[in-house]
Amino acid sequence: MSSALAVAVLSAGPIRGDEPEFFERPSAPNQWTFGRRLDESQLRYCVDPRDPDWEVATAIADALAQGLLLEPQRYVIDSEYVSEDITKVYAILLEHCDIHMGFKLIPGSYSDWAMLTRAYYExxxxxxxxxxxxxxxxxxxxxxxxxxxxxxxxxxxxxxxxxxxxxxxxxxxxxxxxxxxxxxxxxxxxxxxxxxxxxxxxxxxxxxxxxxxxxxxxxxxxxxxTLGVGAIMLSNETFLRAALDEAISALSADGTITDILAEYGFPARVEQ
Amino acid sequence: MTYFKLRSVLLTATALTAGMSATTLAAQENPIDKVSPVTDEMLLNPPDGDWLMWRRTYNGWGYSPLDQINKENVGDLQLAWSWAMTPGRTQETPLVHDGIIYIQNSDQTIQALDGASGDLIWEYQYDLPDDVEPRGVRNKAIYQDKLIVATRDAHLIALDTKTGQLVWDKTVANHTFGYNFTSGPMVVNGVIVQGMTGCGGGQPGGCFFTGHDVNTGEEIWRINTIAQGDSPESNTWNGVPVESRYGASAWIPGTYDPEQNLIFAGVGQPYPWNTEIAGLTPPSSDPNVTNEALYTNSTLAIDPSNGELKWYHQHLPTDSLDLDYVYERLLIDLPVDGTTRKMAVTTGKIGIIEALDRETGEYLWDVETVPQNVVLSIDPETGDKTINPEVIPVIGETTFNCPADPGGRAWQATAYSPRTEALYLPTVEFCSNTTVNPLDPGAIYTGGGLQTYSRVEHPDGDGNIGQVRAINLNDRSEMWQYRQRPPVTSSTLPTGGGLVFVGSLDRKFMAFDDETGEKLWESGKLSSSLESFPITYEAGGKQYVAITANFASGLGRLASLTPEVKLPANDPITLFVFALPD
Structure with missing residues (x-):
């Protein structure tokens, strides 16, 4: 995986739908009520049981938190929707977590409100x-x-x-x-x-x-x-992304992520 | 689990304060007490002061005969009252009956207000499931003593018009597959007719219209908007099975012709937009199949009593650009070649006005409005369009098309005035560099109809992106055109006072002379862009004009073309009501 793919951010965002119900500018209920959080000792991450890799992603996120000397705070998404527009993630990130695990690194597929870490597996x-x-x-x-x-x-x-x-x-x-x-x-x-x-x-x-x-x-x-998979976050979290990218590199190099994938028999590999 | 609760606000009870005399109480009689049942006759011929359905009348004109506010005095128009609604995104059309105004907030709170004062009479909070994002719905319906409301989780509910009490609640489809309502119903002869949207990747087979018993909400018929079964229409999907057919949303209410007992409604495009990905191109070598993808981008003529499809006309086969032909069908009778024809007139996103004979489905005529490079020619006999091959998106290339999604005219409705025999269109001129992109960023989350529209100004444009166009439907000539830089973002409202009201992205509400296009009045800056459906009504013998200020989908996306237009980030929604001074 080339590191250039770790930044998949373009200004022209995709729009979805069979009617014009979608927005380049995402919104969330009461979005103006979410400010800068004060507790910087935690890594708040989201995983989604609808995602086939969510248990693996949980283990990787816990390892990343440990590597950054942060306390992992897991939020498990509870939704029965079969498919949702990616702008929904905006509200999730505002309200529940710093990063949401399980997003593919596809250049040009993310609007400028979001950015991704480097891939933790392919x-x-x-x-x-x-x-x-x-x-x-x-x-x-x-x-x-x-x-x-x-x-x-x-x-x-x-x-x-x-x-x-x-x-x-x-x-x-x-x-x-x-x-x-x-x-x-x-x-x-x-x-x-x-x-x-x-x-x-x-x-x-x-x-x-x-x-x-x-x-x-x-x-x-x-x-x-083949696609890399990383974590998505709000695009103003530049410091966190740099830290996570370093942590992913380290855990890829020392075999930690490979061991997690092997433990689950998960069909993915780690870029060294 | 969804919970429903009634939060009626009985203002009469609030008014029963100690020391208030009986005389005072009589003087402050609650206007809701005078609300009468809405009959079939009223829906066929609404009282002048009422606004009883989405476009006011079954013919979809969006015209009010009220003339208290007119060309001579509109300059004195001023704010009468305003009502802050739940912040969010919506496309509200208030309903008015007997001076009571009914609105639906983005969080699905339904409210009844005194149309003269703005005082709250009752409200009902419909609780959406936690995973459903709150957003408004374009319209509601009213029948007898029931207000019929569609919700974002694909329910229909009926509320008592006087109390706001829930009468019934019906689930029409499972919202977790993406089904939802962005528009509300119409009621015809006691049958609720409702269109479904959100028929993307979650569940194949497309959308549908349903008919429901107004007294119980029970579904009595359903018609699919994607042709299915063993039929010639079903063989228009390039050999792709029903399990792989998506889209064809029915997201705009229809109109109704009582003479024929037929509803005329539009259907949206196939999904995803790129025809290669949808399996519609390259064309199959099987001689028994074609790739028009019926009934996408079609007018359907439906019997509202049983859902039977009487005829259809497809305006844009094999759509690859999200150029819906879903919008309102106006029922207008005017001469064509010397003979009066009963027409159904519609304008798709390309901005071409098209007329069909609504008795037969026969194609009659068309008029181009905004600059476009999608349609090269139209067969004057059949209406068949020759599409410019250079604009069809291709994987790995960037194509240039004018207009793009959300269209040269978006969901903001056109309107017709019998005074001038003119169609008033809110339009926008722009183009797009269009590229195909994947939509699988997350396992659950998708991102786009597979095409990214990088919107730009029209290369030959004058910098004015927004227009109001008045087209005389007798001779199909342009009566006048108003141009401005910010997009025109509300529906048009022609009135018996010789006015056309319309709103724009830069928070302004305007009134034009319906014959000349002269701007006669302009509001001050309102709280947000005006992306909704203005109405006018009467309360206490006085005419009011109302519009919701809100940021919405559709033309709000053109804000990227006019970065100088600043809009609030928290998406405030406010109902503004204007009137002449006493």
């Missing part, structure tokens, strides 16, 4: 199938569909590749709103291959035997899509 988007005859994407016949988690960096890479192919050689690529929906479409036979975030597959296989028969295949002819 993970892949993976092609998954239950078909024993498919060992690489190349083995998939052109008429058989792929269910791709909608709008991901890997989905965009797949679509770019398909567009360059002659029509008769393209796989149908069906967008699926979430990783879960992509895996469901694989289980129910709507698609033959699903393109999902590897940690999601890992979490599903831990908790539900229905997913046990799914396996990762070689992405060839596409290269793997």
């Amino acid at each position: 993970a892949d988007y993976v092609f998954v199938t239950a078909d024993p005859d498919i060992n690489a994407l190349d083995d998939l016949a052109p008429t058989r569909p792929i269910g791709a988690t909608l709008g991901t960096a890997a989905h965009i890479r797949l679509v770019s590749y398909l567009t360059a192919l002659p029509a008769e050689e393209r796989w149908p690529a069906f967008p699926m709103g979430t990783n879960d929906l992509a895996l469901t479409s694989l289980l129910n036979g709507t698609v033959d291959v699903a393109l999902v975030w590897a940690p999601t597959l890992w979490a599903k296989q831990r908790e539900d035997s229905a997913y046990a028969g799914l396996r990762i295949i070689d992405p060839a002819p596409l290269p793997p899509t």
Whole structure:
């Protein structure tokens, strides 16, 4: 992972939605009531159980706090939303935590109210199938569909590749709103291959035997899509980010984060 | 768990202070006591002093016949009273009946105010679940003794118009999948008709309109806005299964033609916006499928009694730029080629006014307004558009399109005056450098419709981003145009007094001569930008004009083009009510 990717901040922010309900300028209820906190001896971090890596992220955040000689203060997000706009994180950061674990380092994907630490691990988007005859994407016949988690960096890479192919050689690529929906479409036979975030597959296989028969295949002819994952914070937390980046470097170098990933059998690796 | 509680404020009880004489009490009779039931006849022909639905009348004109405030005296208009609402973001349209004004705060507190004084009569606090961000809803409906309100967690509720007491509460969809209401309902012959929005990545299959029994809230019909099943319309999704079809939100209320017993409503664009990511391009080699993505960007003609789709017309197939054709359909009868036609007139984000025959769905005519480079030509017989291929976003490239989301006209409604036979449009002129970007920054959190719009001024513009345009719908000529640098950000309000009221990003409320476009009155600076729906009404025999000052979505996003316009950071919301001096 290049350190340049650790700063993924652009002024032109993305907007979401199927109607104009979204804002470059995020807001939070009573946002003017949140001032500078006085207790600087804690590292307040948020984790979200909807995120497949949240237990791993918790362990990494605790290690980061320990490395910075800060008292870890965990806040666990309680929400049942399947999907939310990233501006919601603004309110969470104002109210509950200094950093929110579990955000991918994608240049150009964050507005200027937010910034990210350097990555504490890297993970892949993976092609998954239950078909024993498919060992690489190349083995998939052109008429058989792929269910791709909608709008991901890997989905965009797949679509770019398909567009360059002659029509008769393209796989149908069906967008699926979430990783879960992509895996469901694989289980129910709507698609033959699903393109999902590897940690999601890992979490599903831990908790539900229905997913046990799914396996990762070689992405060839596409290269793997790998993204770093770090913590998001408000863009005025420059001192904290510098400290966290140093801590992540140190814990990456001494094997602490690698050990945490290994303890959980988590499908990620650490950039040295 | 959602909790509901009534917090009625019985001001009559408050007034019962010790020592107050019976005579005094009689003199201070609570105006809510005089509120009458709203009948079907009233909805068909509203009293002049009432504002009973989103655009006041079923035809969607947004016009009031009140003329106490007129060209001669509007210069004397002054603030009568104001009401601070819960801070946040909203797009409020107050309702008025028998001098009582009903408003919905961003935190879903519903209030009834005395339209003459601004005094609070009752309020009801609908408690949103903790994980639902509070924001306002554009409109409400009123029928008999019930105020019908849509909430941000996809519920419909009915309140007693006199007391604010909850009558019923119905869940229409599971908000955790993203379903929510940004607009409220209309009521037709005792049926509540409500459109759903938020049909992005959380749950496939698109949005829907629902019909509900006004007495119980029970759902009696539902029609999907994405074609499904074994039908020619369903084969317009490029071979993508229903499990992979998203969008088609129904986020603006419809209009109603009692002669045909039909509702005319718009549907938004497919999601995500980029057609390659949505699976709509490149076109499938299967000869049995096409890629228009019905019923996105279409006008639907729906029977409100059973939800049956009578006809549809798609204005913009295979939309790749978030250029909704979801906005209001105005029902106007005017000559076309010498013959009076019953029209449904709508204007999409591209700013092209389009007329359909509302009896058949036949395409009639179009008029361009704002500068645009998306549509190269329109077939005069069918309305089919030839899209400029250079503006279609492509992965790995930056394209240039005018306008961009939120549109040359956004959700701020156009309005029609029968006095002048003109359509009054709030418009903005701008362009965008558009790039495709991923939306998977967090496992749960997404960031965009897959395209980033870096908005810029139009290269041939004069620096005036905001306009009010008056288009004569008889000959489709431009009557007048008002231009200013800050975006024009409210709906238009034409009145029987020969005025057109409108608000702008720089906190000003203005009144224009409806025939000449001369600015006749301008308010002082208000508390925030004016991104809402102005109304006018009568209370105690006096005409009032009301508008909510608030920052909202849509054109508020153009604030980046006018950094000199300073807006408050805490998003205050205030209902301002103006009147002539006594």
